[in-house]
Amino acid sequence: xxxxxxxxxxxxxxxxxxxxxxxxxxxxxxxxxxxxxxxxxxxxxxxxxxxxxxxxxxxxxxxxxxxxxxxxxxxxxxxxxxxxxxxxxxxxxxxxxxxxxxxxxxxxxxxxxxxxxxxxxxxxxxxxxxxxxxxxxxxxxxxxxxxxxxxxxxxxxxxxxxxxxxxxxxxxxxxxxxxxxxxxxxxxxxxxxxxxxxxxxxxxxxxxxxxxxxxxxxxxxxxxxxxxxxxxxxxxxxxxxx
Amino acid sequence: xxxxxxxxxxxxxxxxxxxxxxxxxxxxxxxxxxxxxxxxxxxxxxxxxxxxxxxxxxxxxxxxxxxxxxxxxxxxxxxxxxxxxxxxxxxxxxxxxxxxxxxxxxxxxxxxxxx
Numbered sequence: 001x002x003x004x005x006x007x008x009x010x011x012x013x014x015x016x017x018x019x020x021x022x023x024x025x026x027x028x029x030x031x032x033x034x035x036x037x038x039x040x041x042x043x044x045x046x047x048x049x050x051x052x053x054x055x056x057x058x059x060x061x062x063x064x065x066x067x068x069x070x071x072x073x074x075x076x077x078x079x080x081x082x083x084x085x086x087x088x089x090x091x092x093x094x095x096x097x098x099x100x101x102x103x104x105x106x107x108x109x110x111x112x113x114x115x116x117x118x119x120x121x122x123x124x125x126x127x128x129x130x131x132x133x134x135x136x137x138x139x140x141x142x143x144x145x146x147x148x149x150x151x152x153x154x155x156x157x158x159x160x161x162x163x164x165x166x167x168x169x170x171x172x173x174x175x176x177x178x179x180x181x182x183x184x185x186x187x188x189x190x191x192x193x194x195x196x197x198x199x200x201x202x203x204x205x206x207x208x209x210x211x212x213x214x215x216x217x218x219x220x221x222x223x224x225x226x227x228x229x230x231x232x233x234x235x236x237x238x239x240x241x242x
Numbered sequence: 243x244x245x246x247x248x249x250x251x252x253x254x255x256x257x258x259x260x261x262x263x264x265x266x267x268x269x270x271x272x273x274x275x276x277x278x279x280x281x282x283x284x285x286x287x288x289x290x291x292x293x294x295x296x297x298x299x300x301x302x303x304x305x306x307x308x309x310x311x312x313x314x315x316x317x318x319x320x321x322x323x324x325x326x327x328x329x330x331x332x333x334x335x336x337x338x339x340x341x342x343x344x345x346x347x348x349x350x351x352x353x354x355x356x357x
Binding site: 030035 | 269274289290293301303304312314317319326330
């Protein structure tokens with residue numbers, strides 16, 4: 001507590017430059033007057049009494065120096081002086097200053113831009129319940145990724161029966177969901193409206209798809225395993241953006 | 243003992259606090275005089291070194307100061323102990339006594355005492 005209090009007092013003393021060390025000088029003057037009077041009472045001549053008093057007090061300049069160091073924050077003062085000096089020097093060399101500022105600005109700008117990109121692409125978490133526990137199965141990064149099917153590349157596309165087999169027999173996963181390979185399009189029309197159906201892209205997904213991601217519906221309900229049975233009534237979800 | 247004054251510098255603050263406790267509000271010269279009287283010639287520090295110590299104690303809130311008139315009718319700065327200062331003095335007195343007691347016991351021990 002005491003050092004904290006002292007720091008704020010020093011900060012205050014440093015901020016208010018008035019009264020500098022007039023107070024100390026007055027105190028020293030009073031001190032010397034007392035000592036001189038004392039010496040005179042002991043029988044010294046006035047001049048000698050004063051001389052002895054000054055000797056006994058010690059170097060006034062050294063005391064003032066110490067006092068000033070204790071009073072404010074000399075370290076802060078020094079830093080400010082250095083900054084002022086640096087600014088003065090920079091103003092004397094405008095070409096150098098401009099070049100330096102440009103280099104710094106470009107450097108900082110480029111770093112910021114690249115980080116923004118990396119942040120968006122790599123670092124930001126997926127908007128699902130537990131991104132850290134999410135895995136995509138397959139042998140390559142592109143697995144289950146594109147509808148095109150070629151002989152030359154491995155796409156890890158599995159049949160629906162194989163998926164159900166994997167889903168039911170891999171206890172290592174809490175949930176295993178699937179989506180259709182390739183893109184499907186759907187004809188969409190508002191309920192009860194006679195207007196022409198619009199074509200929108202869509203995707204078939206397994207009934208546990210939304211439960212696995214931990215994503216809830218904004219309105220209505222998500223698809224459930226209940227919808228994922230032979231003979232179940234057709235069910236669809238619409239994306240918020242649509 | 244190469245530098246006696248180093249130790250004394252550290253204890254100067256404690257002497258100031260004790261002096262103010264015993265004598266009440268006092269100006270710088272009074273404090274210096276009192277410390278000199280009590281310590282005799284053993285304490286050979288310049289009186290000037292007292293003032294930075296006073297300032298530090300004041301910044302820490304152990305003492306407070308205000309302008310007043312001294313005996314010879316000059317403007318003088320009077321120092322007095324605050325409540326915090328009293329507390330600090332009590333704590334440091336205990337600490338100091340413990341230290342001196344321990345050191346004293348070490349010096350009192352003779353070789354035959356340990357046999």
